[in-house]
Amino acid sequence: MKYFSTRGDAGRLDSAEAILKGLAPDGGLFVPEQLPKIDADFLASLAPLSYEERAAKVLGLYLTDYTADELKGCVTRAYGGGKFDCGKRAPVVHLTDASVLELWHGPTSAFKDMALQLLPQLMSTALRKTGVTDTVLILVATSGDTGKAALEGFRDVPQIKIMVFYPDGGVSRIQRLQMCTQEGANVNVTAVRGNFDDAQSGVKEIFSDEAFNKKLKEGEVRLSSANSINWGRLVPQIVYYISAYVDLVADGTIKAGEEINFTVPTGNFGDILAGFYAKEMGLPVHKLVCASNANNVLTDFLRTGVYDRNRDFFKTITPSMDILISSNLERLLYHMTGDTATVAGWMQQLASTGRYDIGQDLLTKIQEVFWGDWADDAATKATIKDVYEKNHYVCDTHTAVAYTVARRYQEQTGDGHHMVVVSTASPYKFNGSVLEAIGAATEGKDEFDLLDELAARNDNPIPAGLASLKTKPVIHQKTCEKNTMRDAVMAFIANK
Ligand SMILES: *Cc1c(COP(=O)(O)O)cnc(C)c1O
Numbered sequence: 001m002k003y004f005s006t007r008g009d010a011g012r013l014d015s016a017e018a019i020l021k022g023l024a025p026d027g028g029l030f031v032p033e034q035l036p037k038i039d040a041d042f043l044a045s046l047a048p049l050s051y052e053e054r055a056a057k058v059l060g061l062y063l064t065d066y067t068a069d070e071l072k073g074c075v076t077r078a079y080g081g082g083k084f085d086c087g088k089r090a091p092v093v094h095l096t097d098a099s100v101l102e103l104w105h106g107p108t109s110a111f112k113d114m115a116l117q118l119l120p121q122l123m124s125t126a127l128r129k130t131g132v133t134d135t136v137l138i139l140v141a142t143s144g145d146t147g148k149a150a151l152e153g154f155r156d157v158p159q160i161k162i163m164v165f166y167p168d169g170g171v172s173r174i175q176r177l178q179m180c181t182q183e184g185a186n187v188n189v190t191a192v193r194g195n196f197d198d199a200q201s202g203v204k205e206i207f208s209d210e211a212f213n214k215k216l217k218e219g220e221v222r223l224s225s226a227n228s229i230n231w232g233r234l235v236p237q238i239v240y241y242i243s244a245y246v247d248l249v250a251d252g253t254i255k256a257g258e259e260i261n262f263t264v265p266t267g268n269f270g271d272i273l274a275g276f277y278a279k280e281m282g283l284p285v286h287k288l289v290c291a292s293n294a295n296n297v298l299t300d301f302l303r304t305g306v307y308d309r310n311r312d313f314f315k316t317i318t319p320s321m322d323i324l325i326s327s328n329l330e331r332l333l334y335h336m337t338g339d340t341a342t343v344a345g346w347m348q349q350l351a352s353t354g355r356y357d358i359g360q361d362l363l364t365k366i367q368e369v370f371w372g373d374w375a376d377d378a379a380t381k382a383t384i385k386d387v388y389e390k391n392h393y394v395c396d397t398h399t400a401v402a403y404t405v406a407r408r409y410q411e412q413t414g415d416g417h418h419m420v421v422v423s424t425a426s427p428y429k430f431n432g433s434v435l436e437a438i439g440a441a442t443e444g445k446d447e448f449d450l451l452d453e454l455a456a457r458n459d460n461p462i463p464a465g466l467a468s469l470k471t472k473p474v475i476h477q478k479t480c481e482k483n484t485m486r487d488a489v490m491a492f493i494a495n496k
Contacts, residue, residue: 008340016126019232155184189476237274263406291405302372305363381437
């Protein structure tokens with residue numbers, strides 16, 4: 001299976017090369033040149049397997065240049081070894097009006113672990129396969145969650161180092177502790193004096209600084225990124241849609257072959273796009289419901305065919321969905337049109353005017369698969385309270401956005417296919433908003449008190465990674481200015 005750019009100008013690559021490159025040189029995203037098909041027999045064959053074994057089989061359909069043994073090693077290191085606190089890795093639980101697919105049993109308690117545990121393994125295997133001997137330095141600017149998930153995924157992975165910049169004072173206390181207590185011989189965490197934009201633009205400038213990259217290259221170091229446009233972050237996410245379906249058949253919730261719906265809390269469009277790949281491969285999926293928060297650019301797009309990022313940006317209680325450019329949508333547009341020149345044109349318009357219009361015909365085609373709506377903070381909190389009261393189940397804010405939209409979809413369309421709400425974070429990660437929603441007092445309590453408050457109401461215990469923060473030693477205390485980030489990178493490289 002070969003990969004090429006959604007903008008058409010980057011040749012045909014093996015998956016290992018596409019994963020090492022991340023972004024295509026023409027600015028596009030790598031896509032597989034055809035989508036492998038799965039059938040009822042394939043799904044039935046997954047039923048007795050562990051999550052790791054299911055993952056290896058699904059990945060094998062896409063990463064055809066990796067051997068079966070290589071994939072087996074990658075998935076074992078990613079999901080095994082006690083890093084996940086649930087044997088099923090991504091379990092499905094049943095509530096009164098929907099099932100919930102829990103994707104937050106990994107080391108950092110958010111769904112990004114599903115991909116960021118595996119990407120580093122795919123990358124280091126790709127280095128070996130392609131004979132690249134340079135050290136890869138992963139640079140990340142983070143507003144909180146991605147940084148920690150990337151650190152956990154890349155720690156102690158051979159031939160790779162990771163450096164995370166976060167805005168000084170711009171992340172929560174728990175998020176800062178999660179990063180600054182990070183262990184691993186190949187990791188560095190540095191605070192940047194400034195806000196998230198300063199950290200992010202600083203990292204972008206380093207990526208595009210040719211002289212600096214040349215200097216790194218002389219020391220046999222090359223830069224790479226772990227963000228969600230990398231194919232190696234998307235392909236692991238296809239697995240849990242298929243695995244959830246297999247589990248629903250096995251526990252008798254649905255019959256083999258029966259179509260189901262998924263509702264996905266969406267930011268960068270990566271998670272829901274993986275669901276689209278699963279459907280295109282032949283998984284019996286009827287509708288993919290795209291749930292947004294007040295930054296509802298995707299809701300408008302799915303209703304009008306116009307993508308327009310020229311709008312106010314809102315800070316919500318679902319920070320991981322506070323996004324106005326959903327990069328992975330570019331892949332959907334390619335698969336729906338098969339036309340790289342048209343996609344390149346729209347992306348050009350997005351860059352220059354912040355807007356593009358796909359027209360009615362394509363919109364109709366997209367609406368056959370997708371439905372979109374959004375929930376504000378008040379509706380999100382009301383859902384957390386209602387789900388808690390009806391099921392004694394505590395869901396996080398992002399999951400509650402999806403739950404709200406899933407119910408609205410069912411009410412408005414009368415569609416009775418079984419609904420799976422994709423749950424992207426442990427409620428403990430967003431404990432303040434969750435406790436407020438279920439009516440608990442939070443004033444005067446610090447974040448560790450809040451963990452205990454929530455534990456008293458939740459059947460799931462406090463995740464070990466969060467509970468241990470109270471006593472873990474702080475390892476990383478460095479701070480730099482935006483204009484000294486390059487020096488910080490050089491110092492890190494020279495040190496090890
Ligand atoms: C990243 C994230 C999302 C959004 O996922 P996308 O793939 O960017 O659409 C939703 N919820 C949580 C908790 C996240 O961390």
